[in-house]
Amino acid sequence: MAQANHPSKYVIRQYLERRSHEKRPPPSPEEIRRQLGWGLVLFDDKMDHPARA
Numbered sequence: 001m002a003q004a005n006h007p008s009k010y011v012i013r014q015y016l017e018r019r020s021h022e023k024r025p026p027p028s029p030e031e032i033r034r035q036l037g038w039g040l041v042l043f044d045d046k047m048d049h050p051a052r053a
Contacts, residue, residue: 007036 007015015036019026026032033039 005037005039007038011036 015032027035
């Protein structure tokens, strides 16, 4: 199972502020997610509940 790891709204605002001053075209969505640390975190529910393993 995967859980989404979302950056805070403050991190996104800072990123958008920095990007608004750049003259280059925006990076790919994958690069934006990488820069913001936004990705999927794998979650193994068996590790969370040893009795179920």
